[in-house]
Amino acid sequence: MAVTVSIPTILRTHTGGEKSVQAAGSTVLEVIEDLEAKHGGLKERLVKDEKLHRFVNVYVNDEDVRFAGGLEASVADGDNLTILPAVAGGMR
Amino acid sequence: MARYDSLLDALGDTPLIGLPNLSPAEGVRLWAKLEDRNPTGSIKDRPALKMIEDAEAEGRLRPGSTILEPTSGNTGISLAMAAKLKGYGLVCVMPENTSDERRQLLQAYGARIVFSPAAGGSNQAVAQAKELAKLNPDWVMLYQYGNPSNIAAHYTGTGPEILRDLPSVTHFVAGLGTTGTLVGVGRYLREQKPDVQIIAAEPRYGELVYGLRNLDEGFVPELYDEEVLTGRYSVGSYDALRRTRQLLETEGIFAGISTGAIVHAALAAADKSVRAGKEADVVFIVADAGWKYLSTGAYSGTLDEAAQRLDGQLWA
Known part of the structure; x- marks a missing residue:
């Protein structure tokens, strides 16, 4: 199961500057484990106490995984997984 | 009665508009709450x-x-x-x-x-x-990100207006900024209708905006209550612009760009109901009209050009 993962600027030190990398897995956690195997150090930036870091948002095809099972959310072949830091967004 | 003693008194009680052309199926209906019809033209x-x-x-x-x-x-x-x-x-x-x-x-x-x-x-x-x-x-x-009055305005105003005008509401979709609208309306509707879906549309900007030095500098508004939400979409500027134009083309509503992001999430939610063979009444917020964004070029030229122009701007 290959998915395309978008890496935010702040984490590209782990991917040699790559904006977008390929990874495999059928859940978000499996994708993160695979990322860790290929780009060491990423997992501890994303996961804390077996949950997503408070200031990290992960989206599968633009849907926030926190509302789809969190780290156990399923991922299908060809999906896009986007990692973004939490910032103040939206209409204010 | 549409007479008010001052502009401040003309707040709220905004129209809820049916969208027959944008709705994806007969039993899955979209409704726009026109918050640009407030004293200064926005939900704020x-x-x-x-x-x-x-x-x-x-x-x-x-x-x-x-x-x-x-x-x-x-x-x-x-x-x-x-x-x-x-x-x-x-x-x-x-x-x-x-x-x-x-x-x-x-x-x-x-x-x-x-x-x-x-x-x-x-x-x-x-x-x-x-x-x-x-x-x-x-x-x-006043600090809108942490002030409970922000939530209260929607809990006592926006939410009850929606339920009064559309008792069959199944979904509520709004933009996620201070989170006041979603948390306030969401809490009210959930109390009245436990199965209601509360869905956030969050703008996804160009990279500049995410240029934090480290993740611990991230920001989650004090008002945010994840428990109220049932879904959350991240919407990029291209999709937001595309939907802003679609709303104008199909239903004649001239909305601001953040509303396009909200429409994108509303259509995604509506599509899920269609696929599940369920009836739905999806209410979304038109946060403001398009006047304040004309200079961004959002409404002219190709979508790619317009999205390019928006890159690096806070459009919502």
């Missing part, structure tokens, strides 16, 4: 006026007080109008990469603007406003 009039009224009642705001607020525009414009009518000063801390119209409107109402750097977006505006508050202890920061 609701929290802004409520925050001021509550601060007055608590004695925090007194005649001649100066209000301080981090705002990318609409809340500032609402506060500026109310401050003008009520005799307060207003200082807005605003990222420099917001549209020129917002700036001009704030200045027309007599607000003072302190610009925060484009890099860092609203995070930086919030941090800078907190610094200014420390340096000027006599200023009153």
Whole structure:
């Protein structure tokens, strides 16, 4: 199961500057484990106490995984997984 | 009755408009709540006026007080109008990469603007406003990201209006900024209809805006309550623009760009109902009209060109 993962600027030190990398897995956690195997150090930036870091948002095809099972959310072949830091967004 | 004693009294009770052309199926209907029909033309009039009224009642705001607020525009414009009518000063801390119209409107109402750097977006505006508050202890920061009056405005206003006008509502979709609209309306509707879906549309900006030095500098508004939400979509500028134009083309509604992001999430939710063979009444928020974004080029040229022009701007 290959998915395309978008890496935010702040984490590209782990991917040699790559904006977008390929990874495999059928859940978000499996994708993160695979990322860790290929780009060491990423997992501890994303996961804390077996949950997503408070200031990290992960989206599968633009849907926030926190509302789809969190780290156990399923991922299908060809999906896009986007990692973004939490910032103040939206209409204010 | 459509007669009011002053502009401030004309707040709320906005129209809920059926969208026969945009709705994906006969049993899955979309409805737009036109929040641009508020005194200064955005949904932010609701929290802004409520925050001021509550601060007055608590004695925090007194005649001649100066209000301080981090705002990318609409809340500032609402506060500026109310401050003008009520005799307060207003200082807005605003990222420099917001549209020129917002700036001009704030200045027309007599607000003072302190610009925060484009890099860092609203995070930086919030941090800078907190610094200014420390340096000027006599200023009153209403702080929309953490002020319960923001939620209360929607819990007592927007939410009950929706249920009154559409008792069959199944989904509510709005933009995620301070989170006040979603949390306030969401809590009210959930109490009345436990199965209601509450869905957030969050703008996804160009990379500049996410230029934090480390993840611990991230920001989640104090008002945010994840328990209220059932879904959350991240919507990029291309999709937001595409849907903004689609809303105008199909239903004649000239909305701002953040509404396009909300429409995108509303259509995704509606599509899920269609695929599940379920009936649905999906209400979404039109946060403001498009006037303030004309200078961004959002409504002319190709979508790619327009998305390019928006890159690096805070469009919502």
